[in-house]
Amino acid sequence: MTIGQVLDLLRPDFPGVTIPKIRFLEDKGLIKPERTAAGYRKFSSDDVDRLRYVLRMQRDHYLPLRVIGEQLDAIDRGLEPPEPEAVTPTVPVVALGEDGLPSPEAFTRNDGLRLSRRELLKVAEVDEELLVALEQYGLLAPVTGTTHYDTDALLVARTARDLAAYGVQPRHLRAFRTAADREIGLVEQVIAPVRASRDAGARQRAEETQGQVAALSVRLHATLVRAGLRRS
Structure with a gap:
């Protein structure tokens, strides 16, 4: 998949995700998409699953990228990452209208x-x-x-x-x-x-x-x- 196709898959669950955000997570080593001979990124289903995991841990549990990286490393080594502790959201969801604008x-x-x-x-x-x-x-x-x-x-x-x-x-x-x-x-x-x-x-x-x-x-x-x- 191209980075644009990945963005289309993620946005229904993570409306705030952007192409620069995906590139930033790649720069941090959290995902490693393949590259074509021309240098274009090609994402696999596993890459998308990793992105979903990173974005969910950030959104729902406010985990820093360092901790998320450690958990992904554990998954890569066949281990089960620790279950995140239940947290009370510190950032309330802004009440939005049907068109996405604030109510x-x-x-x-x-x-x-x-x-x-x-x-x-x-x-x-x-x-x-x-x-x-x-x-x-x-x-x-x-x-x-x-x-x-x-x-x-x-x-x-x-x-x-x-x-x-x-x-x-x-x-x-x-x-x-x-x-x-x-x-x-x-x-x-x-x-x-x-x-x-x-x-x-x-x-x-x-x-x-x-x-x-x-x-x-x-x-x-x-x-x-x-x-x-x-x-x-």
Whole structure:
């Protein structure tokens, strides 16, 4: 199979997997696809099974690549790897709509996740240099008044890591910060009258309105980008 065919097989179970991710796992020695005389990768069914194993251990058990590599080595030597301990997911699944875009609930959730800087680096699989750059350009920061990072910081770090595989650096992402701030301002403008109400249900209505307007804003943004790319 080609790397594109492998991607098509994996994406139903692992929507976030990308070609750079597969190449990264190959660079780490976790898979070793054959090469044609012209240098193209040719993946076997065993290679796909190994990729599924690696991605599942990362997603469901947050195992570092070093540990996953040790387990694959054990499998290669005919041994049974230890059963991963049951874990409570630390990164909640963002509530998505049928089209894959965040639902209103995704903008009002508060999972309470708190990661130290070392934990963020480990779970997001980014280095200190990238994290410093993301902070420098205002793309993520510790939770106000603490030294800990939340789920949003983790998702930003992971997304920036994946974009970096395509040559997109943190300095290129400042436009996203600017656009996000403008959308936040629009949402705040809409919910301000609701929040200012004095009745008992005002706070809940403000939260619901915030989620609805934010979700619609992201939907419009994504649709405009998609439409623009189709015209290009």
